[in-house]
Amino acid sequence: MSGFPRILAVDDNKQNLSLLERALTSAQYEVVTAEDGPTALKLIGSAAPDLVLLDVMMPGMSGYEVCQHIRANEATRLLPVVMLTALTDVADRIRGIEAGADDFLSKPVNREELLTRVKSLLRIKTLHDDVETKNQLLRNLFGRYVSAEVAAEIVADPGRHLKLGGDKREVTVLFGDLRGFTPLAEQLDPQDVVDILNSYLKLVIDTVFEFRGTLDKFRGDGFMAFFGAPIPREDDPLNSVRCALTVQERLTRIAFAKFPDVRLHMGIGINTGVVIAGNIGSERRTDYTVIGNEVNTAQRFESNAGPGQILITGNTYERVKNAVQVRELGLLRVSGKQEGVLAYDVLGWREA
Template sequence: MNLASTPRSSEIKYSTTEVPAFRDEYILVVDDDWMNREVIEAYLQTAGYRVLTANSGVKALEIAAQEVPSLVILDVNMPGMNGYELCSRLKSDPLTRLTPVMVVTALEADPDKLKAIEAGADAFLTKPFNSLIMMTQVKSLLRIRRLHDEVESRNALLRKVLNRYVNEDITEVILSDPDRHLQLGGESRMITVFFADIRGFTSFAEAQPAKQVVSVLNRIFSELTPIVFKYRGTLDKYVGDEIMGFFGAPVASEYDAINAVRMAVEMQQVFAELQRSLTAPSIKNLGLGIGIHTGEAAVGNVGSQRLMSYTVIGDTVNTASRLQQQAQGGHIVITESTYQQVRDYVEVQALSSLHLAGKSEPVHAYRLLRLK
C-alpha cells in the first residue's frame, strides 16, 4: 500500500536542529500493518525522533503505561481495539490525557472525522499522506505538548508553594481560577481568625543556646502547622513564637468556626505530647494560648506585583490577637460571635467581660473546656 505521496524517507534529509527532540521524548506509532508502521517510523527516525511501535491497541496501551509517549500516531482501522477506542482510552487516562494523538485514516467523510474528534484526536493525516505535512504536524503537536509540560511544571511548583499555606483541596480551587485568587486586591469576608502563642517562650529563649531555641521552635511549628491544614484553615504567618491563621478564605464553609475550634483543641493535645517528648527541662514551663474570633475582615493579596501576601486585615484580626493575649497556657478563648456558631458542639466557661486594647467596649468571651 502506498501511504506517502513523497519520496522514500531515506531520500529526504530533515534538519534535526529545527525542532530538536528532547531527550525523554518518543513517538508511539500504532498500526496493525507492518509496512505502514515502518514507513512512518523511517520518516520520524530520519528527522531525529525516538520511535516505538505497536501492532495493536492493546500493545500500545501497555507501552504507554510503561513510558508515557510524547505523541501517538495511530491508524483508525485495526482489528480488535480500533483507533477511535484507543484514542478515547488514551485521553481518559490521567497519565496520557495530555499526549497529542494524530489519527491516520483513509476515511475522508466528515462523520468519521467527527468521531475521531469526539474520541479526542488532535490532528488528522489522510492516506495517502504527504510526509512533509506529517512532519509539520508532528513538530506542531510536540511543541504543544512541551507547552503543556511547561504549564504542568509551573503548576506543580505553584502547588508546592501554596501547599505551605493552605490545604491541598484549597490549592486546587486557587489553581482553577488563578486570575481571581493570585492578583492584588481583596474583598470583605466573614472569617474566623486564630492566634496561637507559645507562653513562656521568651524566658525559655533567654536561658537556652540560640541553636536549641530555633530547633525547639521549628519542632513545635512543624507539629502544629499540619493541624491547620487538616481542618482546611489558611496559614497566614509566623510571628516570633506565634502562629496566625484563619478560616473562611479563600474557600468558605459553614463549618469554618467549628473547624477552627477543633483545630485549636488538637493543637493543645499535640503541644502537650510534645512537652512530654522533648528533653529540655525548661520546655515543661511552656504553654500554648489560643484566641479565636469570628467577624468580617478584608481578605486578599496585599503588597506589590513583585511580592504579595494573602492575608486578612481589620478589627476582627486585632480582636483575635488581643483575645489570645488573655489566654493562659493550655487555654482556648473564643468570643461571643464564635461561640454562637459552635455552641451546639462545645462546652465552655463564661469569662468576665474582657477589656481589650483598642476596643471601646468590653468583649464577651468564653474559655473552651471541651468538645461535646
C-alpha cells in the first residue's frame, strides 16, 4: 500500500455510507463508496481498494454474492473483506465465512470497533503484500533457470526445493554445443558475435523452458540443461528428446540479415541416470545443479555428436523407444566407465 490505505464501503443505505465515510476519513483513510454489488465489483477493479466493508443485505446482488465474486478472482482472492450485518443468527455468519469474509461488524457499527478491525486487517494485508513481493522476486530469480511454472512450484515449497545440499534422483541431462562456430567468431566483430549468440541462446532458453527443463549453465556457445529436478515428472526423458529435436529444427530457421550465409549447427548429447541434484555451494552463493558420472556421460555424447545430430544413451533410449526413430551406433567409449555405452542417433519421431 502506498499513501493512505483505500477502503471501499458498500451499502445500499446512503446514511450508513455517510457514517462509515466520516469515521474512516477522520482516521486518515481514503474512502470510495458503492450502493450496490455490481458497482462495488467495478470499483474493486478500477480503484484497487486495500479493504472492503460490505453490507450483507442489499437488493439485487447480496453481500454474500459480492464476496464470492471477490474470492473467485485470482487478483482479489486475498483482498480483506469485512461484512456489515444486522443479522444475529449464527447461520448467517457461517454463510458469510463460507463466502470468504474475513471478519464481521454488527450494525449499528461502533466507530472504535470499526477502526480497530480495519487497522488489524490492513496490517495483515501489508505483511501478505511484503511476502508476495519477495515471492515475486524469487520467481523472477528462478525464472532465469526454469520455466515460470516450475519457479512457482519452487516458491510454493522453498524448504523442500532450496535447502543446501542435494539428494539422489534420476534425471535426464542434455548438453548442446554449436559446431564450427569458433572459427566463424574469429572472423567477426565481437559485437556481431554477441548478437548471434544472443539470438541462438534465446532460442535455447525458450525451448528448454517450453519442455519443462532446468537450464544449468552456458559454456561459451554450448549449454547444459536437465529434466527431472527440482520438479520430477514421468515424461522427463521424453521431454528432453522433444527439446533436442525442437532446438535442432528451430536452428535451421534462424537467419541473420547482416550475415545471410551464416547457418548454425549443433551437436547434442543426452543421458538418463541417477545423479546428485541440489544446491551446491555455501549459504552466500549456491548453484542448483546436478553432478555425477551420468552428467559426464551426457557431455561425452555431445562431444561425439556431429552437426545437427542428437546422440542418446541406451538408458535414455529405453525410456523413449516407443516414441522416436533411431539408428543404433554401437558402443561409445566414455571416460570413467570400464565398458562402452550404447549409443543411438535420434532420427525423428515415430509416426502414429
